[in-house]
Amino acid sequence: MVREHVEARGVRDPRVLQALREVPRHRFVREHLERKSYGDFALPIEAGQTISQPYVVARMTELLAVEAHHRVLEIGTGSGYQAAILARLARWVWSLERVPQLARLAIARLRALGIENVKVQVFDGSMGWAEAAPFDRVLVTAAAPGTPDTLLGQLGEGGRLVVPEGSRELQRLVLYRKADGRVVREEGEAVAFVPLVGRHGWGEAGP
Secondary structure, three states: OOHHHHHHOOOOOHHHHHHHHHHOOHOOOOHHHHHHHHOHHHHHHHHHHOOOOOHHHHHHHHOOOOOOOEEEEOOOOOHHHHHHHHHHHHOEEEEOOOHHHHHHHHHHHHOOOOOEEEEEEOOOOOHOOHHHEEEEEEEEOOEEEOOOHHHHHHHHEEEEEEEEEEOOOOOOEEEEEEOOOOOEEEEEEEOOOOOOOOOOOOOOOOO
16 A cells, blocks of 8 residues: 555655554454555545545645654544554644544544554544644644634644645645744645534535
């Protein structure tokens, strides 16, 4: 999977590639989909959500440029797979998930793999996690109409935030860098994610 679907498409960060090799993706999908778990495509999970394709996980993680001492906030725990990748790279990961069923399943999967540096909480991810802020890195794994000021406000100096921004149907990966009191925005490739639902995201039904 890593060689054919990730490296072949241009992801070069050796720590990201190694994390993808170490985390068993099949442990984060439904049992009947395990045979498909190493293909380069998204798969359905519980509660009408998805686990992102490996290339997108790798690309977003590479853009984030996580270092070993970093504190990372993830918005949208989902299956727990992205959190498991981040846990291999960062010191601590805080992950917010609005759907209790997904949070419970993700916690169980992470514990089963012995991953102890991830804290999952059921909450509106668009609000962030103020009590644990500031964060060195913030990763949003759901489509936002724009990046909530709440999340940029919880990003520390020198921090990076990666988010898919756009409509409910199609988005582009956007990288925000915070330095010297300024925020710089860089727009990247097209992607398609489930919507970020919450106070600072989309409504349940959308506009």
